[in-house]
């Protein structure tokens with residue numbers, strides 16, 4: 001499948017199909033810098049910020 005699906009998920013809302021941003025953004029770098037997704041954590045390649053996934 002297209003690589004874009006890693007970054008967006010398709011949602012249907014009131015008959016409209018939309019793309020919603022899926023990935024988390026870096027709280028330090030701000031909008032536009034995404035956190036890389038790992039199995040147990042998210043990390044920012046730019047500043048090194050790491051956020052561990054919580055077990056839900």
Ligand SMILES: [Zn+2]
Pocket residue numbers: 026027028029030033044045046047048049
């Ligand atoms: Zn960052």
